[in-house]
Every structure is written in structure tokens, then in C-alpha cells.
Amino acid sequence: MSADNSSGNVSVPLRNLLNSIQCVRDRVRDGESNESDGAFNLSNFWDTLNQAVKAVSQEATKLSLAFSKPPLPSQQDGEKLAESIQKSVLTLSTVYYWLPKSQGVSLRRQVRDATVEVLDGVAQLVEVILSSPLQSLSQEQLTSTGGVWSACDQFTSLPRDNKAAVLVVLSSHIGVVKDAIEEVEQALSEAQDPYSDILDDDLEGDEPRGNQDTYWSEQDRRVIGPCQGLMKASAASLRKLTSAVRAKGDVTTHQNLAQLDDLADITKDISPSVDDLALCLYPPMDYSGVDSNASKLAVLLKKVLEIIRSSHVCGESELSWVQFLEGAVDHNLQKARDLIQQGS
Numbered sequence: 001m002s003a004d005n006s007s008g009n010v011s012v013p014l015r016n017l018l019n020s021i022q023c024v025r026d027r028v029r030d031g032e033s034n035e036s037d038g039a040f041n042l043s044n045f046w047d048t049l050n051q052a053v054k055a056v057s058q059e060a061t062k063l064s065l066a067f068s069k070p071p072l073p074s075q076q077d078g079e080k081l082a083e084s085i086q087k088s089v090l091t092l093s094t095v096y097y098w099l100p101k102s103q104g105v106s107l108r109r110q111v112r113d114a115t116v117e118v119l120d121g122v123a124q125l126v127e128v129i130l131s132s133p134l135q136s137l138s139q140e141q142l143t144s145t146g147g148v149w150s151a152c153d154q155f156t157s158l159p160r161d162n163k164a165a166v167l168v169v170l171s172s173h174i175g176v177v178k179d180a181i182e183e184v185e186q187a188l189s190e191a192q193d194p195y196s197d198i199l200d201d202d203l204e205g206d207e208p209r210g211n212q213d214t215y216w217s218e219q220d221r222r223v224i225g226p227c228q229g230l231m232k233a234s235a236a237s238l239r240k241l242t243s244a245v246r247a248k249g250d251v252t253t254h255q256n257l258a259q260l261d262d263l264a265d266i267t268k269d270i271s272p273s274v275d276d277l278a279l280c281l282y283p284p285m286d287y288s289g290v291d292s293n294a295s296k297l298a299v300l301l302k303k304v305l306e307i308i309r310s311s312h313v314c315g316e317s318e319l320s321w322v323q324f325l326e327g328a329v330d331h332n333l334q335k336a337r338d339l340i341q342q343g344s
Helices: 011-030 042-066 075-098 105-131 139-157 162-190 218-248 254-267 270-280 287-309 316-343
Strands: none
Touching (some): 011 075, 042 075, 042 105, 042 139, 105 139, 105 162, 105 254, 218 254, 218 316, 254 287, 270 287, 287 316
């Protein structure tokens, strides 16, 4: 709120509140969880966390309404509002800290990110109230209040255990890889040699096809084939792993929880590697770059498949597709290298 519209020093408790929320947010974002010595009740944790999130949403609404129209709250009322919302924020962060890493790093990471988003939203709302002249409820204040509600609402759709959290991670990777594959396929279907309908003899000059930066040669297209094969093997690995985790993922032992986290961590590098390979396929094609990125992706996929093979989600039925994909990776990499050598 602007200085001329402030009532007494009502801005003072709000500024103190803002500093407090920002400190809590930074601790949640960068801090470590408490490790549980005894048995941890995940169901009780979720019940308590959801209550804490609901309280933050309600307190943020109260704060926004109090500063939505004249007159401004008195300093005393402002202090009460600030104290109440600070209490709800501290409760939320405290409950978040109850969740130990032993329940799964993937789960904790997603709960942490959601908690930080709520705290960010409340901090932004307080900033907007502090910086807006009190004439009427501003659009910015409405948007900020809605942002807090939205951040709080997403807790209802968070994964409830580490298996569900890993499935969320894998699903996001599948979408990115699928997009990269489709973009290359689209480009191949649209791209044409601009001079393909003109005989070379009809063009003047020693280098009639001088604009090769804008289209793929036939050799380029041959090289792209096995590279697409590696990209499709990436997508297949992620899809098959997702099905295996959904069917056989276990969160009842520390070892299996850790294996699920390992699978989530190793697969996070697949989509960037697929993107790197896809980008270097566009004309003008640099064969050395294609060779390098294809090799990196193949090494990564072999490592992913090796970790899948040694995990509890890999049974007899999974082993067959792991072996098939290992063979597909080797075949496509060797084919790409042979074709690159021919074109060099």
C-alpha cells in the first residue's frame, strides 16, 4: 500500500511477515528433513499436511479480504492478521519437515516443491498488498490470491507414496521424448530439397545445389533413420519401465524405495539427451555432432536398462524387453556410425 494510504503503521507487521515467510520458504527449499527413528505413518502425515495447507489458504483469504476495500485494518488488527498467517505458514513448514527421506526422495522432492509454491504465493500476496494503493481490490491482488488457492489445491493431486511420485516423474519424461520424436518426423515429412524438381544440368554454376544448409541430402536422411531408432528406443524404455513400476513397484522396504529413486534419477537424463540428438539432426547436419550425441544417448540407455535389470521391478516378463531394447540400442548406434563413416 502506498504511504499516503497507510493507517498508522499497519505496513510494519506486513513487512515483518513478508521477511518471515521468505525465510521459511528458503529453509524449506534448501533444508533437510527430519529423520524418523520410529515407524512413520504416511497416512497421518497426509491428513495433517492437508489440514495445514487448508489453514494457509484460509488465512491468505482473510488477509486479502482485509485489504480489499477501505478502511485499512488498524495496526493492532494488522498485527493479529500477520501473526495468524505466520502461524499457519510455520505449521505448514513444520509438517513438511516430518516427511523423512526414508519415505523416498522423489516423494519428498514433489512435496517440497508444492510447499515452496504455496509459500511463494503467500509472499507474493503480501508484497502486492504492500505495494498497491488502497483504492479497490486490484487485479494483481485478485491474481495473487488465486495463485495461493491454486498452489494449495494442487496438494489434493500430489502422489501419496514414492511409487506414485516416481510414476509422475517417468510420465513427464515420456511426454518430452514423444514431442522430440514427433518434431523430427514432422520436419522430415515437410522438408524438401528446394531444387528437387529441377535437373542439375539446368542450373548454372559449378555448385548448383549450393543451399544445402536448408535441406537434407539423401545421405543425411539415411543417417537420421537409426538416430530415430535410438530416440524410439528411449521412449520404449520409459514406457516399459512405467508399466513395470506400476505393476511391481514396492515401497515397503528401504531397499526398494531407494531403487525406485535410482530409476527416477537415471531416467531424468534421457529427455535432454534425446533433445540434443534431435537438434543436431537438422540441416546443415554435422556428422561428428550426430556421432557424439548418438553415442551419449546409447551409453545412457544401456545404463538405464542395466539398472532396470537389477531392480525389483524387473521380473521374467520384463527381462525380455530389457534384452530386446539393449539389442536395439546397439544395432541402431552401429548402423548410424556406419552410415556416418560412409558420408564423411
